[in-house]
Amino acid sequence: MFTAKIKITLRKTILDPQGKTVEHSLKSLGYDKISNTRIGKYIEFKLDVNSKEEATVIVEESCRRLLSNPVMEDYEFEITQNGAA
Amino acid sequence: MNAKVGIVVFPGSNCDHDAYYVFKELIKADTKFLWHKEGNIGDRNIIILPGGFSYGDYLRCGAISRFSQIMQDVVRFANKGGIVIGICNGFQILCESGLLPGTLMRNANLKFICKTVSLKVENNKSIFTSNYGIKEDINIPIAHGEGNYFCDEDTLTDLISNNRILFRYNDNPNGSIYDIAGIQNVKRNVLGMMPHPERVSDSTLGNTDGFRLLRGVAESIM
Numbered sequence: 001m002f003t004a005k006i007k008i009t010l011r012k013t014i015l016d017p018q019g020k021t022v023e024h025s026l027k028s029l030g031y032d033k034i035s036n037t038r039i040g041k042y043i044e045f046k047l048d049v050n051s052k053e054e055a056t057v058i059v060e061e062s063c064r065r066l067l068s069n070p071v072m073e074d075y076e077f078e079i080t081q082n083g084a085a
Numbered sequence: 086m087n088a089k090v091g092i093v094v095f096p097g098s099n100c101d102h103d104a105y106y107v108f109k110e111l112i113k114a115d116t117k118f119l120w121h122k123e124g125n126i127g128d129r130n131i132i133i134l135p136g137g138f139s140y141g142d143y144l145r146c147g148a149i150s151r152f153s154q155i156m157q158d159v160v161r162f163a164n165k166g167g168i169v170i171g172i173c174n175g176f177q178i179l180c181e182s183g184l185l186p187g188t189l190m191r192n193a194n195l196k197f198i199c200k201t202v203s204l205k206v207e208n209n210k211s212i213f214t215s216n217y218g219i220k221e222d223i224n225i226p227i228a229h230g231e232g233n234y235f236c237d238e239d240t241l242t243d244l245i246s247n248n249r250i251l252f253r254y255n256d257n258p259n260g261s262i263y264d265i266a267g268i269q270n271v272k273r274n275v276l277g278m279m280p281h282p283e284r285v286s287d288s289t290l291g292n293t294d295g296f297r298l299l300r301g302v303a304e305s306i307m
Contacts, residue, residue: 014235062160066152068179069145071188072235 001082002047003053008068008075009040043067046082055079088114088303091129093159093175095150096122098148100136100172103283104299108133111286111296112303114235118199125158131168132159134175136228136281146189146231147177156182168212168302169275173229174254176267176277185270185277186244187236189229193260201292204266204280205257208248210268212305213276222255223294225280227266232279234261234268244268252278 008017016038023037047055059077068075090108092181094101101118110118119126126132140149150156155265156178163169163184171179179185192198206217236244239265244250250255252267257280267278 014190017191017193017195021195066148067144069148069188070184071180071237072190 002049002052002079003082004043004045004047004055004059004077004079006043006059006063006075006077007040008043008063008065008073009038011072011074014072040073045078052079052081086112086114086303086306088112088131088306089129090114090116090131090133090303091126092116092133092135093119093121093155095137095139095153096134097139097141098103098135098137098174100174100281100283103281104135104172105135107283107286107288107296107299108303111149112300114303119155120244121155123155123232126155127164131302132162132170134159134169134171135176135283136173136175139178142174142231145177145181146174147179147181150178151161160184163270163275165195166272166274167271168305170213170302171275171277172281172283173227173232176279177231179277181277184275185268186240187234187268189231189279190233190260191231191233192229192233192258197228198232198258199228201226201285202258202266203219204252205255207250207253211250211251211273211276211296213269213302214251216301217303224285224292225282226257226284227280229259232259232261234265234279236262247271249273251276251287252280260306 018039019037024067108114175187206221209217209219253264257264282298285292286296
């Protein structure tokens with residue numbers, strides 16, 4: 001078993017009004033060193049496959065086909081083997 | 086009239102009955118609902134993807150609906166030149182399914198906006214806009230949280246130079262690039278728009294600016 005941890009973010013060139021609003025709120029709390037706040041999605045699932053390569057192919061394809069929209073989003077992921085160090 | 090209209094119903098569609106009413110009762114067209122689990126669109130020659138919140142807008146608006154059973158057949162139908170109109174959530178589904186370019190992002194002000202807006206008819210040489218004058222101003226309501234149209238520069242250039250933009254906002258409510266409110270595909274048989282023409286079709290409601298669009302499409306089927 002493997003676990004995939006996927007992060008989906010708005011592409012860097014796209015304005016993130018939600019991130020801007022949250023940053024404004026953080027600043028009003030006094031955290032004035034914070035900048036470039038971006039808000040994204042986190043998706044996690046398990047894969048019942050035999051190798052990390054096999055898992056990577058499936059995760060890559062699912063990110064491309066469903067989990068992200070390439071017009072406005074980027075994705076990155078991490079795959080770990082369950083029980084492994 | 087030979088129009089056979091199919092209104093696709095997804096779990097969470099909520100403008101399906103409005104669209105049905107306009108085609109069935111006002112235009113007097115043969116009109117049917119098509120449940121999303123139906124494998125094909127049957128004998129329908131106009132497909133409407135109505136507004137609403139299909140699949141709860143989970144993941145992204147339209148992202149899940151795009152893979153529903155009936156959409157496979159809608160895509161096949163559209164690629165063969167069949168008429169498809171996506172309104173609001175329907176527009177989002179058309180973008181997700183690749184029948185139209187670009188995407189609809191969260192409104193720039195992060196608010197759900199429900200109000201009547203003024204649109205300019207950019208191109209009246211389409212089956213969707215033949216009942217309007219060129220550059221005519223019309224009033225059609227919007228009701229969406231994700232109507233901020235976005236596409237890359239090459240796509241925008243293509244939309245402009247090939248007259249694929251049919252409607253633009255006179256006073257951009259949601260941050261859409263180039264004030265885009267509605268576009269058509271390359272073959273000019275697929276329309277996606279955020280404003281709701283079905284909500285301004287019955288004269289009882291005081292405005293029929295949307296009726297001219299829907300009636301024109303029905304009448305385009307000989």
